[in-house]
Amino acid sequence: MTLDLTTAFAGKKALITGGLGFIGANLAIRLVELGAKVMVVDSLIPLYGGNLFNVEPIRRQIRVNISDVRDEYSMAYLVQGQDYLFNLAGQTSHLDSMVDPYTDLEINCRAQLSILEACRKQNPTLKLVFASTRQIYGKPEYLPVDERHLCRPVDVNGINKLAGEWYHLVYNNVYGIRAVVLRLTNTYGPRMRIKDARQTFLGIWIRRLIECQPFEVFGDGSQLRDFNYVDDVVDALLLAAADERANGGIFNLGAPDWLSLRDLAQLLVELNGGGSYRIVPFPEDRKPIDIGDYYADYRLIQQVLGWEPKVPLREGLARTLVYYQEHWQHYV
Amino acid sequence: MTLDLTTAFAGKKALITGGLGFIGANLAIRLVELGAKVMVVDSLIPLYGGNLFNVEPIRRQIRVNISDVRDEYSMAYLVQGQDYLFNLAGQTSHLDSMVDPYTDLEINCRAQLSILEACRKQNPTLKLVFASTRQIYGKPEYLPVDERHLCRPVDVNGINKLAGEWYHLVYNNVYGIRAVVLRLTNTYGPRMRIKDARQTFLGIWIRRLIECQPFEVFGDGSQLRDFNYVDDVVDALLLAAADERANGGIFNLGAPDWLSLRDLAQLLVELNGGGSYRIVPFPEDRKPIDIGDYYADYRLIQQVLGWEPKVPLREGLARTLVYYQEHWQHYV
Numbered sequence: 001m002t003l004d005l006t007t008a009f010a011g012k013k014a015l016i017t018g019g020l021g022f023i024g025a026n027l028a029i030r031l032v033e034l035g036a037k038v039m040v041v042d043s044l045i046p047l048y049g050g051n052l053f054n055v056e057p058i059r060r061q062i063r064v065n066i067s068d069v070r071d072e073y074s075m076a077y078l079v080q081g082q083d084y085l086f087n088l089a090g091q092t093s094h095l096d097s098m099v100d101p102y103t104d105l106e107i108n109c110r111a112q113l114s115i116l117e118a119c120r121k122q123n124p125t126l127k128l129v130f131a132s133t134r135q136i137y138g139k140p141e142y143l144p145v146d147e148r149h150l151c152r153p154v155d156v157n158g159i160n161k162l163a164g165e166w167y168h169l170v171y172n173n174v175y176g177i178r179a180v181v182l183r184l185t186n187t188y189g190p191r192m193r194i195k196d197a198r199q200t201f202l203g204i205w206i207r208r209l210i211e212c213q214p215f216e217v218f219g220d221g222s223q224l225r226d227f228n229y230v231d232d233v234v235d236a237l238l239l240a241a242a243d244e245r246a247n248g249g250i251f252n253l254g255a256p257d258w259l260s261l262r263d264l265a266q267l268l269v270e271l272n273g274g275g276s277y278r279i280v281p282f283p284e285d286r287k288p289i290d291i292g293d294y295y296a297d298y299r300l301i302q303q304v305l306g307w308e309p310k311v312p313l314r315e316g317l318a319r320t321l322v323y324y325q326e327h328w329q330h331y332v
Numbered sequence: 333m334t335l336d337l338t339t340a341f342a343g344k345k346a347l348i349t350g351g352l353g354f355i356g357a358n359l360a361i362r363l364v365e366l367g368a369k370v371m372v373v374d375s376l377i378p379l380y381g382g383n384l385f386n387v388e389p390i391r392r393q394i395r396v397n398i399s400d401v402r403d404e405y406s407m408a409y410l411v412q413g414q415d416y417l418f419n420l421a422g423q424t425s426h427l428d429s430m431v432d433p434y435t436d437l438e439i440n441c442r443a444q445l446s447i448l449e450a451c452r453k454q455n456p457t458l459k460l461v462f463a464s465t466r467q468i469y470g471k472p473e474y475l476p477v478d479e480r481h482l483c484r485p486v487d488v489n490g491i492n493k494l495a496g497e498w499y500h501l502v503y504n505n506v507y508g509i510r511a512v513v514l515r516l517t518n519t520y521g522p523r524m525r526i527k528d529a530r531q532t533f534l535g536i537w538i539r540r541l542i543e544c545q546p547f548e549v550f551g552d553g554s555q556l557r558d559f560n561y562v563d564d565v566v567d568a569l570l571l572a573a574a575d576e577r578a579n580g581g582i583f584n585l586g587a588p589d590w591l592s593l594r595d596l597a598q599l600l601v602e603l604n605g606g607g608s609y610r611i612v613p614f615p616e617d618r619k620p621i622d623i624g625d626y627y628a629d630y631r632l633i634q635q636v637l638g639w640e641p642k643v644p645l646r647e648g649l650a651r652t653l654v655y656y657q658e659h660w661q662h663y664v
Contacts, residue, residue: 101445101499102445105441105442105445109437109495110437113433114434151483154502154506159502162494162498163495166491167491170485170487170490170491174487
């Protein structure tokens with residue numbers, strides 16, 4: 001059975017790395033509703049997802065600490081006294097990880113290790129949830145992709161995220177620092193970065209749509225993808241944190257209404273009441289790191305934690321468009 | 333069919349990182365015999381495997397460059413003009429990787445990335461062979477372990493080696509820098525470190541045996557393991573380098589004469605004509621990172637490259653004992 005989240009989080013202290021970013025800020029808002037004492041940590045690196053406006057609804061109810069997860073000393077201080085650590089900070093751009101592999105390594109790999117070392121030394125009883133990515137599977141051999149699929153990353157980002165998740169699992173297994181890994185698929189919704197495609201291609205699609213510009217679909221548009229509305233991802237993060245049965249586990253997220261990118265583009269245009277897109281060949285730098293078709297088998301998290309996505313794609317996209325039309329000036 | 337190695341290497345330039353170490357030095361000796369121009373790079377870190385005596389037979393025929401693979405600038409210079417890069421430098425101690433995870437990360441993870449960046453920028457036509465490890469599989473789910481077994485490392489060393497091998501594969505796949513990954517199992521033979529168990533537990537066993545001290549077998553001695561004599565591993569490295577069919581591949585090494593550690597201990601005592609060992613419980617720090625039984629399925633490299641181990645365990649161990657009796661003063 002699924003846990004009662006209010007009981008789990010009321011009065012509890014939660015630290016969110018990347019807490020001013022897309023998923024982190026939505027999680028912070030939900031944790032405040034559940035009565036948790038929330039501290040968000042974010043580096044506000046301009047090319048990443050952090051945005052102070054993201055926590056506008058809760059700005060007086062949380063603590064905001066600007067620092068970088070690569071800063072071992074600030075992290076060693078901040079983890080102290082926390083009950084939960086939602087470890088969401090990361091470099092997310094696949095392309096950037098190829099152009100500047102060291103920065104990706106420092107953030108997605110080395111900083112994860114230093115966060116875990118900080119927990120081991122300062123607070124070994126806290127519970128960690130790590131946001132990993134379906135990118136680590138690489139080009140799927142079969143669909144839907146379950147957690148037993150081989151991990152064969154196609155870019156540096158996928159490799160470093162793979163290392164990051166295993167640091168968490170090894171610290172769980174060797175030191176008993178409770179940790180769970182969620183492998184997220186495409187997440188979308190309010191508070192995502194829409195300036196460019198660094199966080200998700202849906203960001204730039206929505207930006208262009210609202211700007212009445214055609215957006216670009218790479219390849220032939222036939223690639224299959226699954227999408228989670230951010231509130232569903234927040235649910236999964238909370239369940240993984242609250243439920244002891246998750247400890248040491250790896251769980252895919254996913255959705256039943258996967259579709260082709262072309263169908264997604266048409267759906268967006270329809271929901272927006274207008275707009276256009278162009279099917280263009282893959283840019284040279286993106287083609288070798290594309291993963292082809294992907295959608296997840298997420299039955300494991302259904303079975304173990306009772307999670308399933310609740311917001312259908314059509315509804316989630318509609319809510320997302322409304323959010324950006326309303327708060328446009330804070331995101332572009 | 334298996335390639336003619338003399339044709340492949342005569343007159344060719346080969347760089348070996350970790351070239352004063354156990355496998356690197358044996359490889360250097362063989363490459364000199366094949367007519368290659370060899371440069372070895374080694375940091376000579378006292379706790380690692382580098383030992384100048386290891387290249388004594390070829391000291392006037394090779395170039396020795398003392399530098400650390402973490403030194404980006406020296407590596408960027410040294411890769412220039414090379415035809416082959418045998419990338420063997422690494423931190424090998426599982427236990428040390430838990431005590432000092434950052435050093436393991438810097439050597440096994442970040443340095444690999446900087447070596448590949450150096451190749452991409454300075455010499456993208458060279459061929460790379462990366463020495464990975466069976467440690468990345470973690471506790472086997474089935475035996476023998478083939479290359480489709482999930483990678484679930486049990487310690488920080490296994491995670492960083494996993495990242496290291498995938499950097500090589502991504503650079504092969506994205507940039508066309510030809511690279512092959514070999515997943516080595518326990519390797520033994522002349523020129524291994526015997527001062528302690530940092531490189532292989534067989535090192536310390538042989539040291540104690542020759543010192544007429546009992547050596548220690550951890551656990552109950554029933555753990556199964558496979559062993560490759562170093563000359564067979566050198567053969568695999570050479571075939572992987574010479575054969576274009578290997579590019580982008582991952583290959584297990586292994587041996588048909590796997591056995592329990594207790595049987596191995598008895599065999600060693602027998603070959604030594606005396607000696608003793610004690611079965612002792614796992615030390616607290618080793619127990620959680622032990623992988624249980626392991627032996628490899630190495631049919632893939634048999635099929636693709638025609639490699640198979642030629643030196644039976646009994647013969648290899650006998651040769652090894654003779655080597656250390658003869659050259660004792662250079663290794664303890």
